[in-house]
Amino acid sequence: MKKIYRLLRHCFFIFVLSTSSAYSVEIDASVDWSEKRVVQFVVEGIVTEVNINQGDSFEKGQTLLSLDKTIFVQHAEIQKAEVSGLKAVFDDADRELQQANTLYEQTVLSDVELQKVQVSYEIAKSNLTQAKSKLRIAMWELAHASIVAPWDGFVIEGHVLPGEVVTEESNDKALLTLVRSDRLKALGRVSKSSADAVSQGSKAKVVINRKTYIGEITEIRRNISSASANGDYRLTVEFSVGDSRSVTVGQAGVIILP
Secondary structure, eight states: OHHHHHHHHHHHHHHHHHHHHHTOEEEEEEEEESOEEEEOOSSOEEEEEEOOOTTOEEOTTOEEEEEOOHHHHHHHHHHHHHHHHHHHHHHHHHHHHHHHHHHHHTTOSOHHHHHHHHHHHHHHHHHHHHHHHHHHHHHHHHHTTEEEOSSSEEEEEEOOOTTOEEOTTTTTSOSEEEEESSEEEEEEEEEHHHHHTOOTTOEEEEEETTEEEEEEEEEEEEOTTOOSSSOEEEEEEEEEOTTOOSOOTTOEEEEEEO
């Protein structure tokens, strides 16, 4: 009886192991940068600050490059003054229109006189609206006179020096090339049946150097160059590594699908 019990228990464990393994797929993968960005200014000016060079690391929110802000600041101040002045003109036109409406209701003001006041009000309103728009543009230009790091990362290419002039014609040149370091991606290939069993946004595990990371499937794309009838699919899983330096681009790993 004990032999039968042991045999049944052994069969049960084999069944559990085979069942659990049937619901997971392991895929060979390689590590790559999750984000790579070319840095360029969207406004013209003279570079005054270069706080980062090729090979340096940086933190999210750190100012990497800056242009001379003198002209941008002065332009913004001029637009603020213009808005302030036109706001006073508009407030006067608004009060005059309210008074004119009251007098018109009392039949003291004629249609022509009321229309003149209304026209003055609309002109004052239009001028103030345009001035506010110009101020928003000036503030936008001032904000974009500096380039701030969007995430933690490294500079893999740098081609800018203090004193360099950035113009519309030269702005197609990449000043810096940044890569993100706190979040990487694992790239692998799967069959159509495995691709159909998962969906974008679902969780997956990435194992590198015997350490497991919980990631998210961000891309499932058909490999159009595949000669197979079923084809194969490119699978991308992004995962966070935090401050870890144990994972490097090009390193081999394994993606485990549920």
